[in-house]
Amino acid sequence: MVRPQARDIATLSRTRELLEKYGFSFKKSLGQNFLIDPNILQRIVSVAQLSRDKAVVEIGPGIGALTEVLCRAAGKVLAIEIDQRLLPILQESLAPYDNVQIVHGDVLKLDLHRLLAEHLSAYEQVSVVANLPYYVTSPILMKLLEERLPLERIVVMIQKEVAARVAAEPGSKDYGSLSVAVQFYAEAEVAMTVPAGVFIPRPNVDSAVLNLRLRERPAVAVEDEQLFFRVVRACFAQRRKTLYNNLLHNLFGKENKEQVISLLQAVGLDPMRRGETLSLAEFARLANEFARLRQAAASGNERV
Numbered sequence: 001m002v003r004p005q006a007r008d009i010a011t012l013s014r015t016r017e018l019l020e021k022y023g024f025s026f027k028k029s030l031g032q033n034f035l036i037d038p039n040i041l042q043r044i045v046s047v048a049q050l051s052r053d054k055a056v057v058e059i060g061p062g063i064g065a066l067t068e069v070l071c072r073a074a075g076k077v078l079a080i081e082i083d084q085r086l087l088p089i090l091q092e093s094l095a096p097y098d099n100v101q102i103v104h105g106d107v108l109k110l111d112l113h114r115l116l117a118e119h120l121s122a123y124e125q126v127s128v129v130a131n132l133p134y135y136v137t138s139p140i141l142m143k144l145l146e147e148r149l150p151l152e153r154i155v156v157m158i159q160k161e162v163a164a165r166v167a168a169e170p171g172s173k174d175y176g177s178l179s180v181a182v183q184f185y186a187e188a189e190v191a192m193t194v195p196a197g198v199f200i201p202r203p204n205v206d207s208a209v210l211n212l213r214l215r216e217r218p219a220v221a222v223e224d225e226q227l228f229f230r231v232v233r234a235c236f237a238q239r240r241k242t243l244y245n246n247l248l249h250n251l252f253g254k255e256n257k258e259q260v261i262s263l264l265q266a267v268g269l270d271p272m273r274r275g276e277t278l279s280l281a282e283f284a285r286l287a288n289e290f291a292r293l294r295q296a297a298a299s300g301n302e303r304v
């Protein structure tokens with residue numbers, strides 16, 4: 001079969017042509033801002049360090065602007081799109097490529113382990129590369145990380161402020177529970193910032209490309225992951241409050257002042273510090289000691 005010639009999708013003229021041909025109108029509620037700058041696409045792909053022996057999962061291919069560049073750089077591309085109206089457009093725009101598989105569905109609801117096993121099992125290294133819909137950035141990132149998908153990297157275009165929060169270091173104003181949650185699973189860096197003008201329609205915010213390199217094992221050893229994240233969330237619950245106050249009101253309950261003090265003493269943390277100054281290792285110490293206290297209390301029938 002002779003496949004049609006590839007014409008770059010990520011140009012304003014080709015994008016307009018496709019949108020008009022199919023009478024497509026953008027849905028803001030689905031975070032639809034399509035890339036129209038081939039240079040940005042090349043830069044995203046170079047951050048992802050793809051090669052023919054690697055596979056890629058793309059979330060939200062839109063009309064295929066990034067998908068096409070991924071098809072040229074990787075061995076296989078699995079692209080998940082929620083908006084059914086885009087499927088016929090993708091069929092036309094990606095017709096020149098035989099290494100792409102489009103899956104229709106909501107990435108938050110799909111069984112990604114199964115999809116990877118079904119479509120990409122021939123590849124040892126799989127990365128996620130995507131220009132994410134901004135309304136669901138954090139749930140998507142957390143799903144990819146918490147489900148422990150066998151991924152090498154996650155390279156995603158997201159809102160600049162969110163990228164800064166994900167990659168923030170302890171003590172900075174952007175550091176919060178999202179930074180801890182992501183950095184627990186991955187090394188995070190902001191690879192580049194991207195102006196609003198490279199999208200159609202133009203979003204109200206600037207964007208950045210976040211580069212996550214997944215760790216072989218979590219950054220710190222914790223007894224109980226759920227408990228670790230509960231402790232982290234409690235410590236950040238009210239940013240202006242001290243560790244002592246946040247733990248008292250959001251984890252222990254206000255009648256347990258002494259237990260909070262003795263927990264903090266046991267791990268050598270100053271009760272007057274704020275959650276935003278704690279490193280992952282300090283959160284792990286705190287959570288592990290809390291887990292130990294709970295176990296001790298449970299066996300002695302005390303309440304913690």
Ligand code: SAM
Pocket residue numbers: 030031032033034035036059060061062063064065066067080081082083086105106107108130131132133134136
């Ligand atoms: N990749 C294209 C590009 O760069 O031009 C489009 C990116 S656009 C920011 C986000 C895409 O994600 C849209 O195509 C949208 O329909 C799709 N999308 C939104 N929510 C989704 C979800 N829950 N699951 C899968 N795709 C989704």
